[in-house]
Amino acid sequence: MQRSGHVLIGIIVLFMLALFSVSSVCLAESDEDETNLTNNTTNLSAEWVVDFTASPFEGYPPLCVQFTVSGPKGEYSWDFGDGATSNVMNPVHCYRQKGIYWVKLKYYYGTIAGEVSKPDCIKVLDPELFVDFSASPTNGSAPLTTQFSITGNPTNIIWHFGDGSDDVTEMNPRHQFVYPGNYSPTLTYCLAGSCDKISKFNYIEVEQGNDIDFIAERTNGTAPVCTRFVVTGEADDFKWDFGDGGESYEESPVHCYADSGAYTVSMTYTRDGAPYTITKNRYLVYTPKIIPEFSVTPLEGIAPLCVTYGITNPTQSWTFNFGDNSTGTGASATHCFGTSGTYFPSLTYCSNDFCDTIEYPSPVMVHQPRILVAAGSTPNEYSFSTDAPEGLKYSWVFGDGSGAEGAAVKHTYSSEGTYQVSLVVNGVCGCNAITVKEITVKPKKKLDFTATPLSGCAPHCVQFNEQSPEIPLSRLWEFGDGDTSEDKNPFHCYQFPGPYTVTLTDVFTNQTEEVVKENYITAHAVPKPSFTAYPPSGYAPLTVHFTDTTLDYTEKRYWNFGDTVTDTEKIVDHRFDEPGEYNVTFTVWGAGDCRGTKSQVIEVLKQEDISYDFSGLPVRGVAPLYTSYKLTGNMQQSELDFGDGQKTVERNPFHCYDTAGIYSPSLHACESDTGCEDIKKPAYVVAVSPNYLNMTLIPGWNLVSVPVTLEQGYDIMEILSGVNTAGHSVFTWNSTSGSWARVGRDYPLSPLSAFFMYVPEMVTVPLVISQEGPQQNLTRTLDTGWNLVSFADVMTVSADEAFRSVEEFWSYAIGYDAVKQRYLAPVTKGVDSVGSEMDPTKGYWLFMNASVQMIGKKL
Structure with missing residues (x-):
């Protein structure tokens, strides 16, 4: 509960900072910046909710991930977390290094902008730790010869084939399963200081075989290799040709191959005097001790891209496969890629009639060069450049019959229209890259702007949008109410009613343009009903x-x-x-x-006949309060309960209320004919603490209220008119419109309301408490969401007591510490609201789950 409470407090504080542009720092600004108190948050429409997915999000490098955006078409900017970026809506990006990557997506749609950020989104595993094995074939008739292959670089290898044969320590063994059955091979290995095993249940399925056949126990390996040949089925005589010039007449011979290569083995057997021959072409494949390696650099770039291939540990012959259906030979080779794409290079080598192909672990990523276009300083002039490699030959064709040479050129079109601009980049290693971009040439527009909505109720908030022919060096908006902005598309709120003339001035390279719209925005006054x-x-x-x-x-x-x-x-x-x-x-x-x-x-x-009654004077004042009571009516017996634990049978008693409090006296009167009657007067006597006779303001912003109803004429903001506010306005919160409101001199000082007030030095303002008080309970309507409130009382009480009339509807209450100029920790209803202390001279933010009426005491 404590941890969740801390998280809840953090969420509430962040929400308060977003909802209310008021803080100790913001409120302490000059009067010029007080409009920052207005809540200008723009709501995001339901159809513009942006998110993205990644598939796959985990794997070994190179890990190529497809990112997919959910949301409308707009402008996107990707940061893949490894230094690479993209502006494509649904890009594919390949991660080449192990690590955990934080992916961020920024999006723009008109005036809407935001960011989706996902920590630990992509996990690229360490390729050095990846180990697996496969077998081919995994099923067939007995005897079944299967080639096992390991992926990765483990050490201390032990193979257990599950058929009762001896364990093998070769890297990629070839094994024969002689008898029918299902076998579960296991690979035990060590890597990076730890050991593990991989077991595949019933991975090999061997069916019953009927014909005579032979197998070799070791069909592959690193030469020199010795292997035993095993015959299945029965025959009379045998003759073996091992493919390297060796022969044998044994039934199950053992033969040693000194050199690497691919060997064809034949077995001739006789059955009932008839000879038969079984030949297995390239049955035994023994690799040389040293397998060649090759390098590819660079692995990524912009076309025309020159890629160099080199070989180490060369064998008898080899061929580089560049991945685009072209090849090369020699100790090193250079290949030119002129078209974008992903190319997978490989090396085919041969040694002693043994040939194999090795794939390079990473692909070559080639990007098409881009044509970059920018508007020039004169009408229909454009600057063209490219992100192709530097130092090459660049040939431009502008689509109107003209062209130019160079990495960056300018061109002016004589007429409007749509043109195909092409660029040919000549590579230094034998190929060219060609890219095309379509541009539309239109007459240069004039500076203009739009706004929406053009009219509304003050405070009236407007979204302005600039329509500029080009990007200006600087801009200045003048909204007509004294405020300005240098944003491209500002959002501005007019606090007071009136028509406003809006001016936009843009400074360009060769000129300055200005647009003035007279009485363009109208903020209507909200009437104050009376x-x-x-x-x-x-x-x-x-x-x-x-x-x-x-x-x-x-x-x-x-x-x-x-x-x-x-x-x-x-x-x-x-x-x-x-x-x-x-x-x-x-x-x-x-x-x-x-x-x-x-x-x-x-x-x-309800109309009732009241036989008896009592009254007191005074019933409101500062404790100790001396009240004189008077009983009326013809009663034989009476007892007056003063409401503070003391009683009397006197007819016209005099009583002193020593301490501050709200007292409810009652009269118990009896008469022989009508019997007895109880008359109760709830909250009849209000004895106020002397501490509440003054409103004390300390330097800085104060969130204050009055605890009880003030005397008529002294119950408006006019009593604070002599206080020095250092030029700041007094503010309260309009929960209906969700905005701040300046408080005028005639604003009523009600015990259920609160306001922010700034003073540069400590000041004490006397309060004149009403002698009669209100005729009924105080009421105020609270809106759903945050409300700025207080409560009527003569002492500090718990939050549950202060907001009892709305106890089913409030969730959090937040006070303000004027000494430290910051908000207090939130009080959560039902968690810490019972033991809390709420001061009726202070104001509080109260979050409501529904719109209800708050009822205060008759104070």
């Missing part, structure tokens, strides 16, 4: 008079009274028939169809 409701509470049936007091909007409105009834009039009288709390929402629309919503809770009480 209304009155009187009375806000009362007994059912209750008629409430609603009046729209909103200024500067289109007169389009919508009332929702919370009881399924709606209206659109400016002034509405609505009757609530049933008791309950009704959340009345009022929505108004402004220019550009921008809308704002305001809510208020109407409390409708």
Whole structure:
């Protein structure tokens, strides 16, 4: 749990840094950079999700891997992790060295860009440690002679064939299985300081044989070799011709071959007086002690590529096979490749009538030279170059009847059209490389730009896209609100309403172009709905008079009274028939169809005959709080519980609340005719800690709130107008739009809200606590995702207690340490929320899993 908690904290902190452009460093910047607080994250559409696969992802070198992209066609840039790169969408890349490679793919599609990174994606094993064996044939009639071959370079070899024969220590033995059956050969070997074995179950399948035949125990090996010949079947007489001039008349002779070569063996036998001969051409193949090796360099390059082949340990004769159906001889040979491709070289050699072919472990990779095109400084002028090898002869044909010589040339087309540009590169070793590229010549475009969307509700974010005839030396965007950018396709947000003129200036080699679009972007103001409701509470049936007091909007409105009834009039009288709390929402629309919503809770009480009652004065203040109570009603007996553990039977008592807290007094009254009645008043007395009489701000950014409802006239941001903010604005978070909002002087100071404020030095602001308090519980709607909140209380409480009204819907709470100017560790609900301490004078980021209404105490 501890490890997962650490991982969760890391994920939340990274998410907070991405979601909110606010941190101790960002917030400490000058006022000029405060627009960085806006969340400008661009969402990636579902159809543009990029990933890639690799096949195979593990093997021995050369390991050629096919990379395949899943995603739309765009621009791609591969980094294969071994120093090689590619811009092909689905490339094939060959790894030649052992290792574990980290593959990265960068992609671009218009203004969308990203990267897919896969550590340990490709694993190239050490070729020196690869060992395996094969056999041919693996099945047939008895006696079955099988050639075993080893792949790799093991030592201390021991073969166990599984047929009861003696073990063999040769590298690639030839073995005869005399009797029918299934055999499981085993190879035991050592390599790089460790030993292992490879066993293949029932690998050899031998069927019953009927005809007479012979086999040699050792059909291959390194000369000199001695082998025994074994006859299967019965005959009367035998005569052997061993192919090297030797003969024998024994049934199972042993013969020694002094020299390497391929030997044809004949056995003549008689049965019932009739002679028969069995001849096996090139039956015995004995290799020389020294096998030739050859080198190939280079293994990769751009055509025309000159590749040199050399041989060591030469035999009687040899031929280089270059891999393109051409060959060469001699101690060394040079071959020219003029066409791209993958070529597999090999060497065929012969010694004493024995010939064999050796394949080189790595292919030759030849790439076609590319034609590189860049726009020139004048219209229809182009610069042509190539990545072909340097120091050669280069011949260009531009497709319009003209040409040029040289590695880098320029050409101007006289008319627009599509042209086939070809390049011939003459190699120094006998071949040419030819490459062709098609280009389209169009009239040079003028500088222009587009933007989307052109209008919206402030803050309004716009994606700009430059349409430039060529790559400029520099560019400057002027968005019309004082902000600028040098990006090619900037993303900019207009924080305030108004029309904006946008200017783009590009500086080219020979000129400067400017595009000005007057009143191009319009950011519409979001209306701030306002209304009155009187009375806000009362007994059912209750008629409430609603009046729209909103200024500067289109007169389009919508009332929702919370009881399924709606209206659109400016002034509405609505009757609530049933008791309950009704959340009345009022929505108004402004220019550009921008809308704002305001809510208020109407409390409708059940009509009851109250025989007795009590009241106190004052019921709100600073602890210690002295309250005088008065009981009303004709009661014979009474007992008043002050809510702090003390009680009294006095009719008009005087009581002192010594410590800060929220107290709920109750009256137990009895009368002979009607019996007894209990009257309770929840959260009736609020004794506030003296520490909460002031708002203390320390140097830097502070995330603060007020703990209780303030006196009317002292409950707006105006009380902080005299505080020095060093030119910084005061910010809060609009969870509905997902953006930061500057706070004005008339912004209400509510116990359920919080805001960021910067001060250069410590300052204390006195708070005036309301003597009456709100008539009903405080409410606020929280949106799905992150919300900037606080809570109403007179002391520090746990996170579970602070956010009890939304306990089923919140996941994480994050506070801010103003002393260290950084965020505190997240509090996770159900993990560390019980023992946490939350301060009602501070603000908190609260992550909500749903949009719900937060209810605070009547403080």
